[in-house]
Amino acid sequence: MSTPTPPTLDTHQAKLAAIRKLIASAKRWDLVFAGAGLLALSFGLLVLVALFADMLISGWMRINLDFFVSFPSRRAENAGILSAWVGSLMVMFVTALSAIPVGVAAGVYLEEYAAKNWITDIIEINITNLAGVPSIVYGLLALGLFVYQFGFGQSVLSAGLTLGLLILPIVIVATREAIRSIPQVIREGSYALGATKWQTTADHIVPYSMPGILTGCIIGLSRAIGETAPIITIGALTFIAFLPASPVSASAPFINFDWLMSGFTVMPIQMFNWTSRPEEAFQQNAAAAGVVLVVMTLSLNAIAIYIRYRLRKNIKW
Amino acid sequence: MEPPVSITETLMPVPDAAGVHTHAPASDRLKARFSRNLKERAIEGVLFLAAFSSVATTLGIVYILLSESWVFFQHVPLKDFLTDTQWTPLFDDAHFGIMVLLSGTLVSSLVALLVAIPLGTIIAIYLSEFAPFAVREIAKPVLELLAGVPTVIYGYFALLFVTPILQWFFPDLGGFSLLAAGLVMGVMIIPYVSSVSEDAMRAVPMAIREGSYAMGATRFQTAVRVVMPSAFSGIAAAYILGISRAVGETMVVAVAAGMQPNLTWNPAEPAATITAYIVQVALGDLPHGSIGYQTIFAAGLSLFVITLFFNILGHWLRRRYREVY
Structure with missing residues (x-):
C-alpha cells in the first residue's frame, strides 16, 4: 500500500497540456465548419452565377430590338416577346391597383385600429396561412371564381386580380412592419392637437411609413411578375399574336377598358412555352426571355433595396 | 364642393349680426x-x-x-381516389388514384429536402454563429435573390443545364427526371430554410452562449450542442415550411420532371406531381364542368390540405420557441 502521491508540477503540466490539446483539436472543428459554411454559401452564389451565365450565353444572340417588338412566331428566329411584355405590364397594373390599396388598408387596420379580440386573431392567423398557400391554389380559386362565377373569362382582369390576392399578404406584412417602427410619441403629438384617429393615420402614420410600404409593394410586384403557375391555371393562352386594345385612344372618350377583358400572355408563360419545345432555337428564345425576366425582377428588387437604403439614411426617430 | 371649414371658424367665437362675439350654438x-x-x-x-x-x-x-x-x-368514390394505383382521368378507362401524383410529389420533395436541409442548416449556423458582420451583410441579400428568381427560370435551369450535367454522370438518365427537378428545387428552398432557422438561433439569448464558452466549449461545440437544441422548435419550423414549399412548387417540376403520371419511388424516372398535373390540364382545353376539369380541383384540394397541415405545424412550432425566452 502506498499513499497517493500529491500531484507534482510535472503531472500538472501534463494534464494542462492534455486539456490544451483537447481544446486545440476541438478548435480545428471550428475552422472546418467555418470552411463548410463558406462553401455552402458560395454554392448558392455559384448556382446563381451558373444560372445567369447559362441563360446569357444561350440567349445573347436573340436579345436585340426585334426581339422586343415582334410577336411570337412559328419560326424561332422571327419570334419575339412583344405580346408578353405588354401583357405583363397590363397584368402588373391591375395587380398593383388591387393589392396595394387593400393591403395597405388592411395593414393600417391591424396596426392602428384592431381591437385585441378573436376576430383580429383570426385575421392574423389567416394572413400567415395565406402566405404559405401554394401559388397554384390561388390559380384554382381564380379559375373557379373570377373566370367562371364572375364571368371575367381568361382575361387581363382575372390574372391581375389573382396575382393581387397572391401578393396581398406580402403587402400587409410590409405595411404592418413599417407602421410598427413609428414611435408612439408621433401619435400622441397628433392626438394632443385634437386630430382624430383617421387624421393621425392619414396625415402622419401612413406618410411616415411610406418608404417601408413602398419597399414591400415593390417586392410583392417583383414576385408577381415572375409567377407562372396561377396564370397558367386560369387558362392564359401561350400563343398570342396580338396586343390587347390600347387603353388610351386619340378620339373620345380617350380611355377605354376593353383591354381588361382581353386575352393575353405574360413573360413567364412565354418563356415556359419556349422552354417546353424540343427545338434548340426556341430554347434560345426561352433563354433570352429569361434574361429579360430576370432583369425585370432584379431591377424591381434594386429599386426596393435603394428605397430601403434611403429610409435608413434619412429617418432617425 | 363646400370650402373646407377651418379650425378657427368652428372653434373660435364668431361675430354675430350685432357684431358681438359669441360661441357657435x-x-x-x-x-x-x-x-x-x-x-x-x-x-x-x-x-x-x-x-x-x-x-x-x-x-x-x-x-x-x-x-x-x-x-x-x-x-369517384373517395376510397378509389385514395387507393387506386392508376391515374388516367382523361382515358376512356378512367382511373383516379391520387397516390400516383402523390408519389411524384413526395419523391421530388424528398430530393429537394436532401439538398435544402443540410445546406440551409449549415448556412444558418454559419451566419448566426460564425460569420463576421460584413459576410452576413453580403450573404443575406444574395440568399434573398436565390428565393426571388422566378420559378420558371429554375425550370429552364433544371431542364437545360442540370439534366445534361446529370446525364454526364448517369448516362441512363432520361431528359425528364424527378432528380433534376428535385435538386434545383432544393437550391431554391435553401433561403427559406436558412433564414427561418437563423432567426431562431439568433433569438437564443447571448447569456446561454456565454455560459457555454465559460465552460471551455468552442464555437462549433456551442453552436451544435447548445444553440441548436435551444432553437430546436424554430429550426424544425424552418424544415417544415421548407417541406410545404417543396410540395407546392409547380413550375420546376412541370418543366423538368415530365408530366406523365407514374407511380414510382425512383427519382431517376420522370413523373407528374400534383402541381404538374394541374398545369398540364390547364394548358389543354378541357370544357368547364367536365370530370377532367373537376379532377384539378380534387388534386388542388389534396395539395391544399397537405400544405395547410405543414403550415399549421410549422407556425405552431415557431410560436413555441418564441415563448421560451
Whole structure:
C-alpha cells in the first residue's frame, strides 16, 4: 500500500497540456465548419452565377430590338416577346391597383385600429396561412371564381386580380412592419392637437411609413411578375399574336377598358412555352426571355433595396 | 364642393349680426362632432373590410375547392381516389388514384429536402454563429435573390443545364427526371430554410452562449450542442415550411420532371406531381364542368390540405420557441 502521491508540477503540466490539446483539436472543428459554411454559401452564389451565365450565353444572340417588338412566331428566329411584355405590364397594373390599396388598408387596420379580440386573431392567423398557400391554389380559386362565377373569362382582369390576392399578404406584412417602427410619441403629438384617429393615420402614420410600404409593394410586384403557375391555371393562352386594345385612344372618350377583358400572355408563360419545345432555337428564345425576366425582377428588387437604403439614411426617430 | 371649414371658424367665437362675439350654438358643435364621429366610424369600417378580405380569400379558396371536389367525389368514390394505383382521368378507362401524383410529389420533395436541409442548416449556423458582420451583410441579400428568381427560370435551369450535367454522370438518365427537378428545387428552398432557422438561433439569448464558452466549449461545440437544441422548435419550423414549399412548387417540376403520371419511388424516372398535373390540364382545353376539369380541383384540394397541415405545424412550432425566452 502506498499513499497517493500529491500531484507534482510535472503531472500538472501534463494534464494542462492534455486539456490544451483537447481544446486545440476541438478548435480545428471550428475552422472546418467555418470552411463548410463558406462553401455552402458560395454554392448558392455559384448556382446563381451558373444560372445567369447559362441563360446569357444561350440567349445573347436573340436579345436585340426585334426581339422586343415582334410577336411570337412559328419560326424561332422571327419570334419575339412583344405580346408578353405588354401583357405583363397590363397584368402588373391591375395587380398593383388591387393589392396595394387593400393591403395597405388592411395593414393600417391591424396596426392602428384592431381591437385585441378573436376576430383580429383570426385575421392574423389567416394572413400567415395565406402566405404559405401554394401559388397554384390561388390559380384554382381564380379559375373557379373570377373566370367562371364572375364571368371575367381568361382575361387581363382575372390574372391581375389573382396575382393581387397572391401578393396581398406580402403587402400587409410590409405595411404592418413599417407602421410598427413609428414611435408612439408621433401619435400622441397628433392626438394632443385634437386630430382624430383617421387624421393621425392619414396625415402622419401612413406618410411616415411610406418608404417601408413602398419597399414591400415593390417586392410583392417583383414576385408577381415572375409567377407562372396561377396564370397558367386560369387558362392564359401561350400563343398570342396580338396586343390587347390600347387603353388610351386619340378620339373620345380617350380611355377605354376593353383591354381588361382581353386575352393575353405574360413573360413567364412565354418563356415556359419556349422552354417546353424540343427545338434548340426556341430554347434560345426561352433563354433570352429569361434574361429579360430576370432583369425585370432584379431591377424591381434594386429599386426596393435603394428605397430601403434611403429610409435608413434619412429617418432617425 | 363646400370650402373646407377651418379650425378657427368652428372653434373660435364668431361675430354675430350685432357684431358681438359669441360661441357657435352648442347644438352646432354637437352636430359637427357627430358627423366627425360618423366619418371616423365609416373609415374604420372600410379598413376592417380590407383586413377581412384576407379571410374572404381563404373562404373563397375553401369554397371553390370543396364545391368542385364535391361534384368530383359524386363520380369517384373517395376510397378509389385514395387507393387506386392508376391515374388516367382523361382515358376512356378512367382511373383516379391520387397516390400516383402523390408519389411524384413526395419523391421530388424528398430530393429537394436532401439538398435544402443540410445546406440551409449549415448556412444558418454559419451566419448566426460564425460569420463576421460584413459576410452576413453580403450573404443575406444574395440568399434573398436565390428565393426571388422566378420559378420558371429554375425550370429552364433544371431542364437545360442540370439534366445534361446529370446525364454526364448517369448516362441512363432520361431528359425528364424527378432528380433534376428535385435538386434545383432544393437550391431554391435553401433561403427559406436558412433564414427561418437563423432567426431562431439568433433569438437564443447571448447569456446561454456565454455560459457555454465559460465552460471551455468552442464555437462549433456551442453552436451544435447548445444553440441548436435551444432553437430546436424554430429550426424544425424552418424544415417544415421548407417541406410545404417543396410540395407546392409547380413550375420546376412541370418543366423538368415530365408530366406523365407514374407511380414510382425512383427519382431517376420522370413523373407528374400534383402541381404538374394541374398545369398540364390547364394548358389543354378541357370544357368547364367536365370530370377532367373537376379532377384539378380534387388534386388542388389534396395539395391544399397537405400544405395547410405543414403550415399549421410549422407556425405552431415557431410560436413555441418564441415563448421560451
